[in-house]
Amino acid sequence: MSSFSLRRECNSVGPADNEKSIVVCGWVYRYRDQGGVLFVDLRDRSGLVQVVFDLAVDAELHKKANALRGEDVILVTGKVRLRDKNAINPKLKTGEIEIVAHELELLSKAKPSPIPLDEHDGEASEELRLEYRFLDLRRKPMQEALRVRHEFIRGVRNFLDNEGFWEVETPILNKSTPEGARDFLVPSRLNAGEFYALPQSPQIFKQLLMVAGSEKYYQIARCFRDEDLRKDRQPEFTQIDIEMSFVDKDMVMALNERLIASACKAAFGVEIDGKPQRMTYHDAMELYGNDKPDIRFGMTLTELGDWAAMTEFKVFKGAAETGRLKALCVPGGAAKVSRKDIDDLTQWVMQDYKAKGLAWVKVGEGGALESLITKFLPEAAQAELVKRTGAKPGDIIFFAGDRADIVFATLSALRLRLAEKLGMIPDTYKALWVVDFPLFDWDHETNSLLSVHHPFTAPVPEDAHLVKEAGKKESLTAEEQKALLAVRSNAYDFVLNGVEIGGGSIRIHESELQQAIFRLLKISDEEAQSRFGFLLKGLEFGAPPHGGIAFGVDRVLMLGLKKASIRDVMAFPKTQKGTCLMSGAPSLVDEKQLRELYLKSTAKAR
RNA sequence: GGGGUUGUAGCUCAGUUGGUUAGAGCAUCCGCCUGUCACGUGGAAGGUCACGGGUUCGAGUCCCGCCAACCCCGCCA
Secondary structure, eight states, X not given: OOGGGGEEOGGGOOGGGTTOEXXXXXXXXXXXXXXXXXXXXXXXXXXXXXXXXXXXXXXHHHHHHHTOOTTOEEEEEEEEEEOOGGGOOTTSTTTTEEEEEEEEEEEEOOOOOSSOOSGGGOOOOHHHHHHTHHHHTTXXXXXXXXXXXXXXXXXXXXXXXXXXXXXXOOOSSBOOOOSSSOOOEEEOSSSTTOEEEOOSOSHHHHHHHHHTTOOEEEEEEEEEOOSOOBTTBOSEEEEEEEEEESOOXXXXXXXXXXXXXXXHHHHHOOOOOSOOEEEEHHHHHHHHSSSSOOTTSOOOEEEOTTGGGGSOOHHHHHHHHHSEEEEEEETTHHHHSOHHHHHHHHHHHHHHHOOSOOEEEEEOTTSOEESTTGGGSOHHHHHHHHXXXXXXXXXXXXXXXXXXXXXXXXHHHHHHHHHHHTTXXXXXXXXXXXXXXXXXXXXXTTTEEEESSXXXXXXXXXXXXXXXXXXXXXXXXXXHHHHGGGOBBSEEEEEETTEEEEEEEEBOOOHHHHHHHHHHTTOOHHHHHHHHHHHHHHHTTTOOOEEEEEEEHHHHHHHHTTOSSGGGGSSSOOOTTSOOTTTOOSOOOOHHHHHHTTOOOOOOOO
């Protein structure tokens, strides 16, 4: 029997083990050389325990221990001993005992770590942490993240298993469906010039599993999208992918509320209170300027479209006529937002959100409005403005008047940035469902309709006839097409603290409706057949009504663990340019490999 | 593709108006210390100031370029 079989986890050793001879293994976390006595804090996945090497007990062993350095991997055989009262360390779970070493085996010598692993020595730059990820993952916060991630996914599996779901795997090597995000492509060696695509999500397969009679499917699915990265976006990420048959929207939403509550309880130990509220897309945009609003704080937008006529300000009047005019009232902002801040904010919204400027009004202590534009605001307009925005002395009001999308983007961004700056965002969790998204969007480039979600999303039942009727017509005028922008989709997004963590819909299960949608999206029969003919074919062979959802595991964990990016909840994430600083991926490959794949690079040699 | 921030010892950072030999803490190496627990303590070693140009008598510092990491816009059905 090897000594390993006798091993105890460091954190498991306690007073009950007094006088017992035990084996512990792990990494040298800290060592304290007192001359005649040497202490080693030994770390394994479970935690820390103090090992003592005493010159008086064994001089040879003490000398051997003297050579130990941080991160050396050792095996210690020793006897557990209760510490003296004054030597107890209350900060350590194992602080009441220590292990008097009788044998020491150096299992693996370690070079000095290029990054600090001791929580008290701070954190290296992320660049170095990614290069030495195998060391970074030894640190407590990262170990914790991996553990919680495991608990979360286990919670999901337990819940869905209890609800009768089957976990089914779908292909990673897929057919490319150039729709939505950019595909990662994989060249086919056996089929010259042809490519697989990595799945952006298992969307079509999970629908076909419903056609296949699986009824309740889920998968912890890896998804791939070749788009630019953000702190909450990686080229590969993990989704809880779910699809159910014979359900309506409310059933899907209700199940997922319980799922998220259950998995969060398992992972974070928190009870999520009550049912998340539901908000229409329309309300989310009008009140927050955003389809994924952070509702942990108020500061909602004020409608000023009809108010513009009370002013003598051409900029406002013009905006209200051709676009929208809305305002954001920032409580206490008059003193906290300086002229310099306003200048910076103005430059920011012009640069990033295409705003033409940023008008503002401060409410003085006496209630009088102070601004460069007050001269355009008659008494009555000023009073009405204060009334509508609910502004109090000391507040500042920002205006955005422009094309609707610019107004929403500008004020939404301002709201979030100022709330953060002024410390208005409470440290809580608030979730909501956003529903009644439009089914179509307008593509200004091609002057045609686009899917907001994906083309398999069903309209709400009340609006389905509009789509079917429009689909029957040979051609539609621009007006007829734009009328369809009012059609609502039977979709739902789950939003937590201003982050979209899940989204789904009831799908189209009738091929007639599906074909109408394709016609409206100007996807020809041939094109539809070549791109997703296998789904359309499936829908013709008895497809049950079905719907589902997908949750971003990384994003939920980022929020639950209060991390600044999803990189901190993934074991081996990529940089913003999609590279792996540890492995060096992506990399050049041999000419021979390319030839086998019928590929030739057009990249210019560096 | 665009805007911004950062880059100085192994690590985290300081470095004034452009001016002598670029500093500190931690880590490393050599010592001292028998009850520490982020031990303490004496000493030593450690620098392509990301990289390439330029301005200047003189550049870590100013200018131009470039690379990388990060944040944002575009993009992400």
